Amino acid sequence: MATENKEEETAVKRVKTPETLRGMKDILPDEQIYWEYFRRRAREISEAYSFGRIDMPILEDEKLFVRTVGKQTDIVEKELYNFVDKGESKVALRPEATASAVRAYINHGMLNLPQPVKLWYMGPMFRYDRPQSGRYRQFHQYGLEVIGGADAVIDAQLILIAIKLFEDIGLKVKVEINSIGTAVTRQEYKIELVAYARKHRKELCEDCTRRLARNPLRLLDCKATGCRAVMKDAPQILDWLDDDSKQHFMTLIEYLDEISVPYVLNPHLVRGLDYYNRTVFEVVPDRGDDVELGSQSALAAGGRYDGLVEQLGGREETAAVGLAIGIERAILEMKQQGVEPPPLPRPDIFFAQIGAEARRLALRHFEEVRAAGFNVVEAFGKASLKAQLEASNKVDARFTIILGQLEVQDGTIIVRDMESGAQETIPMDQMLDYLKKEMARK
RNA sequence: GCGGCUAUGGUGAAACGGUUAUCACACCAGUUUGUGGUACUGGUAUUACGGGUUCGAUUCCCGUUAGUCGCCCCA
Numbered sequence A: 001m002a003t004e005n006k007e008e009e010t011a012v013k014r015v016k017t018p019e020t021l022r023g024m025k026d027i028l029p030d031e032q033i034y035w036e037y038f039r040r041r042a043r044e045i046s047e048a049y050s051f052g053r054i055d056m057p058i059l060e061d062e063k064l065f066v067r068t069v070g071k072q073t074d075i076v077e078k079e080l081y082n083f084v085d086k087g088e089s090k091v092a093l094r095p096e097a098t099a100s101a102v103r104a105y106i107n108h109g110m111l112n113l114p115q116p117v118k119l120w121y122m123g124p125m126f127r128y129d130r131p132q133s134g135r136y137r138q139f140h141q142y143g144l145e146v147i148g149g150a151d152a153v154i155d156a157q158l159i160l161i162a163i164k165l166f167e168d169i170g171l172k173v174k175v176e177i178n179s180i181g182t183a184v185t186r187q188e189y190k191i192e193l194v195a196y197a198r199k200h201r202k203e204l205c206e207d208c209t210r211r212l213a214r215n216p217l218r219l220l221d222c223k224a225t226g227c228r229a230v231m232k233d234a235p236q237i238l239d240w241l242d243d244d245s246k247q248h249f250m251t252l253i254e255y256l257d258e259i260s261v262p263y264v265l266n267p268h269l270v271r272g273l274d275y276y277n278r279t280v281f282e283v284v285p286d287r288g289d290d291v292e293l294g295s296q297s298a299l300a301a302g303g304r305y306d307g308l309v310e311q312l313g314g315r316e317e318t319a320a321v322g323l324a325i326g327i328e329r330a331i332l333e334m335k336q337q338g339v340e341p342p343p344l345p346r347p348d349i350f351f352a353q354i355g356a357e358a359r360r361l362a363l364r365h366f367e368e369v370r371a372a373g374f375n376v377v378e379a380f381g382k383a384s385l386k387a388q389l390e391a392s393n394k395v396d397a398r399f400t401i402i403l404g405q406l407e408v409q410d411g412t413i414i415v416r417d418m419e420s421g422a423q424e425t426i427p428m429d430q431m432l433d434y435l436k437k438e439m440a441r442k
Numbered sequence B: 001g002c003g004g005c006u007a008u009g010g011u012g013a014a015a016c017g018g019u020u021a022u023c024a025c026a027c028c029a030g031u032u033u034g035u036g037g038u039a040c041u042g043g044u045a046u047u048a049c050g051g052g053u054u055c056g057a058u059u060c061c062c063g064u065u066a067g068u069c070g071c072c073c074c075a
Helices: A002-011 A029-048 A062-069 A098-107 A152-168 A183-199 A206-214 A216-221 A225-232 A243-258 A327-336 A356-371 A385-395 A405-410 A428-441
Strands: A059-061 A081-084 A090-093 A117-126 A138-147 A173-179 A263-265 A277-285 A300-304 A320-326 A349-353 A376-378 A399-403 A412-417 A423-427
Touching (some): A059 A098, A098 A138, A098 A320, A138 A327, A152 A300, A183 A216, A216 A225, A243 A277, A320 A327, A356 A405, A356 A428, A385 A399, A399 A405, A399 A428, A412 A428
Antiparallel strands (some): A059 A090
């Protein structure tokens, strides 16, 4: 019978194990210590600043993103993870969460809550682009949104929170800020910028020639030396701001100075989503001034989106500002900068058993030990004591409880000190007292 | 979407047209059936997938897929 099965197995075509989809990743237990560290710190700081947690659906109506992020943007045009569902609806996996948060704000009448409404979220986002370092098709963002407040003090505090969180997880970062004004002034500026760049067309790189028509603001942060030289004397967006935006930006800077946030003014900083206005900012790693950072270097980004609520059908003139942190990138940078997340606590006790009877009892007594507050582990699936002591040693337990046939008969257990190797037989009913005493002694 | 590099057990590597694909670590089982951190024994791979060249391919060629790096773009 057994040989028959074996033959059958080899004869049948070998099952091919499915792989994860492109750009998708399993986050394994070893990796989770970084994730847990980030999650914990993020949750703590969110609560400390009175943000309320919100979880939005991962799947939304495609329109939500097309209308807010912008039809022309790459995020929508080529990276949207969209499909038609069984009910013939055009849906999309969310590429970011701000649009969903604003939708939720409107849907649930949050305008009736004390303003501004402060929300935080954490979860997977999806962009269908080509994976590379620090970029996946499914990635995770932690984000904050403050909806219903226009004052620059909110922008300042949000930037402060971002910096604090990065500090909390041990990262050295710097913040770059800029203001991109309103849609109207930005349009005027674009025209001016394109006019200027046209005059220097021959000096621009190939990409920038293309950008000229498609996405002229991107000319500003091109890394090609020729373009850089041209852009040095280009008109600056700050000079095109309307008076209110200018005032807002200056106030923001005053606040940042007040709380000693070390920011860098970057007049070339722009954002890739249409809904942004006024304040925009980016958090990048600080690895010393002369280190050239790669293009996937932004750990977090954010800005004001004063028109978005109205655009999605909410009340007029509901100002808002938000930020998002790329968790994979933050973790990547933690490794880069050598940040060690706190290790898992060392187990106090390993519970070993020998024999069927002992195993039954062990299963029950394990619960007693655990309920008493000890960090206790087991390997009930293993039979030999040797294998269990090996396992105990591997997890670095301080004591091993040994329960065998003999002990079951006598109503005792053995407690072995894993460092000295000394062991003592004690009555079962004194187990917890003995363990407490021993643990306290160490 | 475009270009470079890569693809051998769970992990990291070796072999390189030619007999049972080598090693280390990890994992599992065991070394007279109840004692770990050491030693020993054994087990664990149709060399990513598909095609081609060849008497013969893990090794050469092409394609696909995936990873990786850069570009575009973005967190």
